[in-house]
Amino acid sequence: MKKNSTPKFRLMSAAIVSVLLFLLWAGSVLAADSSKNDQAKPGAEYRVPLASEPGKLDPAYITSVYAVNVALNIFDGLVEFDKDLNIVPAIARRWMISRDHRTYTFFLRKGVKFHNGREVIAADFVYSLQRLLDPETQSPVASFFSHILGASEFHEGKSQTVNGLSAPDPYTFKIELREPFAPFISILATVNAAVVPKEAVGPDFGKTPVGTGPFRLHTREPGNRIVLSANKAYFAGPPIIETLNFRIYSNDQWEVIFNDFEKGLLDQAFIPSDKYDEIIATSRYTKNYQFSSTPGLNLVYIGMNQSIPPFDDHRVRQAVSYAVDTETIVREITKRGSVPAKGVLPPGIAGFDPNFKGYAYDVEKARKLLAEAGYPKGENFPPADIWTVSKSENVRKQLEACQKYLAEIGIQIIPRFAKNWKEFIGVINDKKAPMFYAAWYADYPDADNFLYVLFHSRSSTNRMGYKNAEVDKMLEQARRETDYLKRVTMYRKTERTVMNEAPVLCLHINTFNNLLQPWVKGMEIGYLGAPYIPFRKVSIRRR
Known part of the structure; x- marks a missing residue:
């Protein structure tokens, strides 16, 4: 042993x-x-x-x-x-x-x-x-x-x-x-x-x-709060604080959360995108609060449902990826230290390929692909709903930018905002959404948690309906491989195969x-x- x-x-x-x-x-x-x-x-x-x-x-x-x-x-x-x-x-x-x-x-x-x-x-x-x-x-x-x-x-x-x-x-x-x-x-x-x-x-x-x-449930009030109390008998020693109070907000109300933080009602808060530049440059924030910035293992993306035409054609999905200028979206909208996502794997995950360039912004190539798929200048391309659960101003602006970019090649997308997480996850799990805006945060720090979980044909979280027998085979082999460098090579090859078929438009990686x-x-x-x-x-x- x-x-x-x-x-x-x-x-x-x-x-x-x-x-x-x-x-x-x-x-x-x-x-x-x-x-x-x-x-x-x-x-x-x-x-x-x-x-x-x-x-x-x-x-x-x-x-x-x-x-x-x-x-x-x-x-x-x-x-x-x-x-x-x-x-x-x-x-x-x-x-x-x-x-x-x-x-x-x-x-x-x-x-x-x-x-x-x-x-x-x-x-x-x-x-x-x-x-x-x-x-x-x-x-x-x-x-x-x-x-x-x-x-x-x-x-x-x-x-x-x-x-x-x-x-x-x-x-x-x-x-x-x-x-x-x-x-x-x-x-x-x-x-x-x-x-x-x-x-x-x-x-x-x-x-x-x-x-x-270290904490045990004390009170749960759906839609309001979850209160945990310290477990004095915890095997690693009792927590220092007595009570952990989770205050529940609805549908990613980042601005409301931040306002409550500034009022002293919360002890921590995620920084809204539109406040990031102000906060890091303003003494009122830098002197009065503590700032924490950590790169994340995540991917913000737009999924395209291959079970709903015309997204069953890889040329349409490729056209979408070429048509959206993710560099500009990150620079002008998402900000807050996020970086454009060139592929599925974020920096920090074994298998991340710094040489992989993904889809560069190229309107002419997008138009050509769309024409090859039978939709010259977007003719006869049906309007496509794009679902999200987030109602934040930042996400709205990202979707508006995507609307503008895709309109340039003749594709009309219509944002649909789910009432809550339950409705959203139900729609995308049932594969009823032609397109959806989502984020994937790593459950465990391994390329398997991005590539297998999102793209294996039998994965319950493959909400794009993506199927490729060769990708399935490579992902299964990578799970059995215990040699670190061989796994890295396998995941890089798999990522390129997946990205060539473009089941997702990779937007950015959050910090x-x-x-x-x-x-x-x-x-x-x-x-x-x-x-x-x-x-x-x-x-x-x-x-």
């Missing part, structure tokens, strides 16, 4: 590291200062904005960043990410991975307790992962764990248990895979792999979750820009952004 207690991700090229270091310096990204925590205000409340209702707080069902934001404070898994994306121990104090990369053995801490007071044992992890794979659960993230030995047979009702999950003793948990799956240890660090107590799970578990985390109140200490915002902030380390120190 090969010991692997703290494996590290080799994510950054030298050039990217330089950029990150500059941003960390310029933005004063905040590190925990444990030497000052003894001055923290006792019983303090920390107030966090949520830009949308998070939905179920049940690890088996969580897919939105808003639910992750809350749930990571309630639940723990075997391992977790630190702010630099290293995999570090959580409930597992150490682990081993077999030489063939198929067997993972985790040695659990003793004395870790659920919020109901019962000690966590290995059988709880067997139950939690088996529940996630149970067809009756209908988990939208079950595919993340489908490589576990016996998962398919269990899902199909051919077996009563998942053979690859076992508990040799109360503090040893073993997972066997049917084949090597390179991203697996990263997936185990997501909230979906968290442990839950069988006795607490029921129809309302997503509303009244019970975990092992996480936040302001914090001056009394906030110990904040860590890593490359996975706000959803992964370890609030247990945060303190409030007012003078």
